[in-house]
Amino acid sequence: MAETVRRAFVCGHPVAHSRSPLIHNYWLRQLGLSGAYERIDVPPEGFPAFLRDFPRMGFVGGNVTLPHKEAAFCLACATDAAARQIGAVNTLWLENGNIHGANTDAPGFLANLDDRAPQWRDAKAATVLGAGGAARAILYALKESGIENIRIVNRTPTRAMELVQGFAPGPSAHPWESLPPLLADTDLLVNTTSLGMGGEGRSDFDLAAMPRHAVVADIVYVPLETPLLRVARLHGLATVDGLGMLLHQAVPGFTRWFGRKPEVTEELRELVIADLEAGK
Numbered sequence: 001m002a003e004t005v006r007r008a009f010v011c012g013h014p015v016a017h018s019r020s021p022l023i024h025n026y027w028l029r030q031l032g033l034s035g036a037y038e039r040i041d042v043p044p045e046g047f048p049a050f051l052r053d054f055p056r057m058g059f060v061g062g063n064v065t066l067p068h069k070e071a072a073f074c075l076a077c078a079t080d081a082a083a084r085q086i087g088a089v090n091t092l093w094l095e096n097g098n099i100h101g102a103n104t105d106a107p108g109f110l111a112n113l114d115d116r117a118p119q120w121r122d123a124k125a126a127t128v129l130g131a132g133g134a135a136r137a138i139l140y141a142l143k144e145s146g147i148e149n150i151r152i153v154n155r156t157p158t159r160a161m162e163l164v165q166g167f168a169p170g171p172s173a174h175p176w177e178s179l180p181p182l183l184a185d186t187d188l189l190v191n192t193t194s195l196g197m198g199g200e201g202r203s204d205f206d207l208a209a210m211p212r213h214a215v216v217a218d219i220v221y222v223p224l225e226t227p228l229l230r231v232a233r234l235h236g237l238a239t240v241d242g243l244g245m246l247l248h249q250a251v252p253g254f255t256r257w258f259g260r261k262p263e264v265t266e267e268l269r270e271l272v273i274a275d276l277e278a279g280k
Helices: 020-031 044-053 069-075 081-086 105-116 118-122 133-145 157-165 176-183 227-234 243-258 266-278
Strands: 006-012 035-041 059-064 091-095 098-102 125-129 149-154 172-175 188-191 215-218 238-240
Touching: 006 020, 006 243, 020 035, 020 243, 020 266, 044 069, 059 243, 069 098, 081 098, 081 105, 081 133, 091 243, 105 118, 105 133, 105 215, 105 238, 105 243, 118 215, 125 133, 125 176, 133 149, 133 157, 133 188, 149 157, 149 176, 157 172, 172 176, 215 227, 227 238, 243 266
Parallel strands: 006 035, 006 059, 125 149, 125 188, 149 172, 188 215, 215 238
Antiparallel strands: 059 091, 091 098
16 A cells, blocks of 8 residues: 655745745655645635645645634634744644644744754843734743743834833833944844845944843844844854744744654755755
């Protein structure tokens, strides 16, 4: 009898840019597993039907990317604690015939920090730039890690206030102009905005006041070294790019769908970097 090929997907709109098939199909080859991971472009109006029908289409689960993460959270039969706090789902699987959802962005972010700059675990104060959906995942991750002093800095202060209220008590909200004095005791600085994406945006960050032991992380991975990370490196600060978060957030889904836990290796990282370079 022929072996059943387990199939998973990434769905979004658009989705052609997704590197998830490259990552998951690499792991399938490395582990010698019979499986497939596919891109599917699903417009917003078609997502509820796709979510309902994907088991009948032969998929065991998949990833959800923009703009469907919030809809996936609302439509899944059951969700994990991270998804409920963040309000978004990026990983789906079938369990007892029901569609379950999780948010693996938060653990993926922490695993990337552990991998590239493990000294971040000594941080007492963290400053997060941005107050959008990505910031919710980072805020959840940092609060779960035990950092008590978390500051959200955003150009629209009301959005920062709304974000921290959902994670009270603990995190505080600040306007963008308050960033310079906050940097003086920031052990971990995280950019969750699109600032620097595609190499665009400001490059005049003044990080001179930051402690020498500070870690600067950016969830953007195109370019790999954003303007913020470039300035941090020139100041001698430890930097963490966003590519590792993409790689590590993929591990839990692969493990559920294909039954083996893959490893994030330097070879995989270099493979994705080469693909990013080729796509320029």
